[in-house]
Amino acid sequence: MSQTSQDTVTLADYVFARLHQLGIRSVFGVPGDYNLRLLDFVEPAGLHWVGNCNELNSAYAADAYARIHGVSALVTTFGVGELSAVNGIAGAYAEKAPIISIVGTPARATQEARTNVHHTFADGDFDRFAAMHTHVTIAQTNLLDPRTAPEQFDVTVQQALIHSRPVYVQIPADMVDVKVSAAGLKSEISLPAIATGDNESKVTGRVLELMHSAKKPLVFVDGESRCLDIVDEINELVKVTGWPVWTSPFGKGLVNEHLESFQGIYNADLGSKGAKDYFESADLALVFGPHFSSTNTALFSTIPKQANSVSFSERHVKIGTELTRDVSNKKLVAELLKQLDRSKLSRPETPSNSGPAQPSTEPSGLLTQKDFYRFINPLLKPGDIVMGETGTASHGTRDLILPTGSVYFTAVTWLSIGYMLPAALGAAMAQRDSEKWKNRSGSNKGGEDRVVLFIGDGSLQMTVQEISTMIREKLNIVIVVINNDGYTIERVIHGRKQTYNDIASWRYLQALNMFGATEEEVANNTFSAQTWGGLKEAMDSETLKNGKGVRMLEVFMEREDAQGFLLKLLNNQKARESSKM
């Protein structure tokens, strides 16, 4: 049966309608010669175009948007644009953020004739950049054929949603206006069900048995729980069982930190002895969304014992060492919640979860890493997205107690410094855009949209220009710049006195002025503190606490001031130095 003209749309309309159906409302990217016509279709589709200063920043922003909203979109141009973005795509692959990365490519005739156009190596080869992307995306497609383009696009997007990883879509310039079947648009892209429907029930009984018989159980929440879409269920399970719950750094922010049995990030040797004793002698660990990279596990020291673990991950459920594949984690956890016999659950005595008290600090005392995060904690408000960039900030922010309805970003595995500033832009856009975010459980509906970013000076320099996009988009973002005169994260690892860990001295607070804030914002929205008294004064400012727009607070700390795991690394280095003398 042939299609009538009513059943067709342009390919660009099809693509952007699909993005809209996914709840995406903002698209990140940079215009370029091969995507200009494509961009004409963005705003008419009800999507907002966020033009970034460069493509790496776009990719970082899209990554964060995906982590908040569940999926995001990026448009770059062939060659120069997509390669500038590729490190951001790789990070999204490593830490599971589903970006739909769309690349505008030269027209089909140009490619077929192997014409030596710009943004190529003038050698007629148009396939290199797609080949490079096979290493950093979970699926790739090239929309060359109007007959199959809609289905190719849908199947590729579905892979992004299933695996929570970026995908790569090429759209030749001459395909933008080509008519394709609109039939697919009648139903949304959905996750396929698992046909063998009985694996969940097979597993449920065995897990329940373990839960009912455990004497010293614990719950361990890691960051891939976000991708499994089981965060609400996990919180419910913790509430129902009252079992102690720890997270990894990646898992922080997924569990309500005000639940009675919440323990914080598990720190093994660097945490409390009580916590370690309990964790190590537990006879059951329910492990959700494991992501066991060295950096997310303090060099593999915080991983629950496999023999006593039931772990829920994308590919399988694992009871001890036994795998069951093709299980819906969402169905399984819901089933556990339903069938749980509360009367059979042990209520173990759990380690205390009281963190360190508010530090006692002299107003004239200089700021220190040790006390800074606890001191600034009251600045946070319900619903804030809190971000700690790779470096001392990612370690320090792990001690923050997050308000209800907050989520948290920290360094996990990719650790590309510079990520977190454009990520703050992307997260703030999603916070403003996303119905899914607004309707999440545990959110504080009365809260103002706001992102609070903690970032070191070295990281800030990498991607600083994206502050201008924050200003242009009138987002509420507090940027706390930790000025410790260089790459302290590298100094603690190696070369603490070496000049290669130095950076140029900037006047960071000039950023609002340079990047186009209003005169009023320039006058009122910057703060600086070297002492606890100065910090208190800034924190008491109505503008910083409850104001709008982009605000910057610069705080000064010593070059070699490090805490926790970083202090351990620093001390190791000093010991090596002494042993050489």
Add this chain to the structure above:
Amino acid sequence: MSQTSQDTVTLADYVFARLHQLGIRSVFGVPGDYNLRLLDFVEPAGLHWVGNCNELNSAYAADAYARIHGVSALVTTFGVGELSAVNGIAGAYAEKAPIISIVGTPARATQEARTNVHHTFADGDFDRFAAMHTHVTIAQTNLLDPRTAPEQFDVTVQQALIHSRPVYVQIPADMVDVKVSAAGLKSEISLPAIATGDNESKVTGRVLELMHSAKKPLVFVDGESRCLDIVDEINELVKVTGWPVWTSPFGKGLVNEHLESFQGIYNADLGSKGAKDYFESADLALVFGPHFSSTNTALFSTIPKQANSVSFSERHVKIGTELTRDVSNKKLVAELLKQLDRSKLSRPETPSNSGPAQPSTEPSGLLTQKDFYRFINPLLKPGDIVMGETGTASHGTRDLILPTGSVYFTAVTWLSIGYMLPAALGAAMAQRDSEKWKNRSGSNKGGEDRVVLFIGDGSLQMTVQEISTMIREKLNIVIVVINNDGYTIERVIHGRKQTYNDIASWRYLQALNMFGATEEEVANNTFSAQTWGGLKEAMDSETLKNGKGVRMLEVFMEREDAQGFLLKLLNNQKARESSKM
């Protein structure tokens, strides 16, 4: 025969000694966990470490350093660093700049155990990023074995020198301190000779015959002449023959613009009728270093007719359509110069090369693209490196008459906007460092080292933070910012009124303040002009003319002000718009 300990050095010492032998004096990059130990060896080897704000900027800077000095070096860290840089490496591949890109990778034991360390995808795969680099580098090596590492490194570097393209070198962290044979260091890495030594003489006779019989000859100099190392010989040939010489945009700056027969960039339909008539009816074109991409040939309209051409390129010499491979261009051109019989050369009447006169402009008149470059031309001084970033700047600067000893950078094929600002840093470093540059023929030895960069606002935003490295390195760079409120280069192609071609409004001249210039520089080194009178005043300033350090001049032009080829594109677009009404 076994080696004694006197014959060994650490691998890091070997590598950096090799770079030093190549005349490299500055190394670009960003520290990262997997390259820190390696960086300890940079300064002791007599090399200066230029820590950039991010890795893409490093790669761009290294690209320009290679174009000025002949070869350059970049050090990044595994995964995050190398992928951030990869678009810069691709550009160097496209436009032939030999960067030795060194990546510090995890220790061999970590890789062999497939440990899930950071900067990986936590999947035990350490080979992805090297695989990606096979698409954008001419040779790759992984220095895993102390027995072969020196030779592997040498052979790889040799490929960079032969092909004038980037190469990729991985050094695992634990290989840095490993002892290797130092034997190779006794002789420098040299270009291999062509063993079949008679191809040049076979060709020489035939080319001479054509030269002696030509009635209407021309010389066409394209940018790959730089890589063939025949720039001096070409200038000599032009001087000796007196034949009219045109360049491509890529070739501009390679020929002394004050030679009598110098014609400028060949512009086909957009240039003078006299030039076109001569060019099209020539019976011989000596074509040096052809690089015939669409953007370097005004959409293939400026390519000399193949039937009448003798073309000298990396892979072969082509007489008409007949190829001879394995020829040393350097030997060949020297031979031509030696054997040339001047009495047999025709001295054709050539088109006039007088450019447009100094524009007559009212002091109160607003700046226009049409007259701006001619007006500002007197600012240039002998020995300046002049750079026109992709956009209106790359087109406008093509009309500049370069002083003696100057070279020129413009958009050629890769056209990655944002490139030219870090490239200005790299070029200025090479200008300061390079003995080869200082000793080049045609240079003005009395001249001060200086770079003059023309760049649009959209491009500047991409990589702006590298201004801080220019300041830190105390380089003499004049940055002329063309503020035309967005991506005018894109507006003229498509979407002239579309918001996606807008950018955020910045206070550009605040850059010196933000990025750490001294109070005095902040006060004195910025200039702004909207009118010809204002521009004249700035140009008369001693600080701008003859001062030191980084200076910024912001000039304002209309959003849709375009000239030459860009005006043609804009008019095409307007015609399409009207035809739709």
